[in-house]
Amino acid sequence: MAEPTDPRRTVARPGIFSRVLTGIAQCLKxxxxxxxxxxxxxxxxxxxxxxxxxxxxxxxxxxxxxxxxxxxxxxxxxxxxxxxxxxxxxxxxxxxxxxxxxxxxxxxxxxxxxxxxxxxxxxxxxxxxxxxxxxxxxxxxxxxxxxxxxxxxxxATPVFGLFTLVALVDGLVQRDLRRWGGGRESSFVYHYTKKAAIPLIIMAWVLYLALPFSLHPSWIILPFALAFAFAVTITASTFKKYL
Structure with missing residues (x-):
């Protein structure tokens, strides 16, 4: 007979230091x-x-x-x-x-x-x-x-930072308009755009680093920076109205 699980048992979560080390290891990989x-x-x-x-x-x-x-x-x-x-x-x-x-x-x-x-x-x-x-x-x-x-x-990293700042401000403005205007929330859109943001940066780096031919970096960096900014805008604008 299976032993009953203890509902008070908590799962240990990794700390900030381990998360940083994991992120560095993933980047190096x-x-x-x-x-x-x-x-x-x-x-x-x-x-x-x-x-x-x-x-x-x-x-x-x-x-x-x-x-x-x-x-x-x-x-x-x-x-x-x-x-x-x-x-x-x-x-x-x-x-x-x-x-x-x-x-x-x-x-x-x-x-x-x-x-x-x-x-x-x-x-x-x-x-x-x-x-x-x-x-x-x-x-x-x-x-x-x-x-x-x-x-x-x-x-080119400051380009992503600048686009992210503008996108975040625009998304938060849209969130406030939705909040005070009684707009509907969509947790589905929020969670999926949030998950898509970081992979866009990874794709930009991997694609440009692995290109088998010469291409001006603007053709890679700007489209992915715009896509990342769009994801940040959607994520900020669909963030829940009340914390």
């Missing part, structure tokens, strides 16, 4: 998955779509992203030198992923062709690495491209 997806798409494209360009495709995307940044991000609320900020972030990613892990040293050691008399593991690694050398180098360039795009998204 999505960033890592975006980077892996970007590298995978680039490798598939080198085989099927831009076979003639090969390694030049990722290099040209990196050049284009830096050109977009230099042309349209001359000023930012977060830093006085956006271009230098992106370059520094790209260099830090490169150092952390390839220099500190000694991957660069390993590549430099495997790249020279071994002599006919040389024996050991290096000739074996050379034969294995040589056909995949362009894919390895493209992954390194995609990592730098990922860092540049991450810098662009970081610099």
């Amino acid at each position: 999505w960033l890592f998955l975006s980077l892996l997806f970007s590298i995978l798409v680039e490798w598939v494209g080198m085989v099927f779509w831009w076979e003639e360009q090969g390694l030049d495709h990722s290099r040209q995307m990196l050049v284009n992203e830096l050109r977009f940044l230099g042309a349209d991000f001359n000023r930012s609320l977060l830093t006085a030198h956006p271009m230098q900020f992106a370059r520094d972030l790209s260099d830090q990613f490169y150092q952390a992923a390839f220099e500190w892990t000694r991957i660069v040293d390993l590549i430099q050691w495997m790249t020279p062709a071994p002599s006919a008399e040389e024996s050991g593991i290096r000739p074996v690694l050379y034969r294995v690495y040589q056909p995949a050398s362009e894919f390895v180098l493209s992954a390194m360039q995609i990592t730098q491209l990922f860092a540049v795009r991450l810098a662009v998204l970081t610099l």
Whole structure:
């Protein structure tokens, strides 16, 4: 016979610190998955779509992203030198992923062709690495491209903040008009728009970071910022009239 449950038993809820750590871990997870997806798409494209360009495709995307940044991000609320900020972030990613892990040293050691008399593991690694050398180098360039795009998204964060502030004020005004005018409430709309707000930001970041071609960041950031602002407006306007 099943034991009766105690109605006084309470379920422990995570605290603020654990929620913050969980949020940071989720962000890092999505960033890592975006980077892996970007590298995978680039490798598939080198085989099927831009076979003639090969390694030049990722290099040209990196050049284009830096050109977009230099042309349209001359000023930012977060830093006085956006271009230098992106370059520094790209260099830090490169150092952390390839220099500190000694991957660069390993590549430099495997790249020279071994002599006919040389024996050991290096000739074996050379034969294995040589056909995949362009894919390895493209992954390194995609990592730098990922860092540049991450810098662009970081610099564009005030846009989401500004749109959110305007949307919140507009939504609260609509809520007051509904409250004093005796308008009807809709908890269904409120809960679903509230759940859709954060995924819109995640989609904007993941989509832009994983794009397999160069695209001006405004074509990604502005539509998702407007969609997020619309969700905030609906959420604020449909919030219950009486607390």
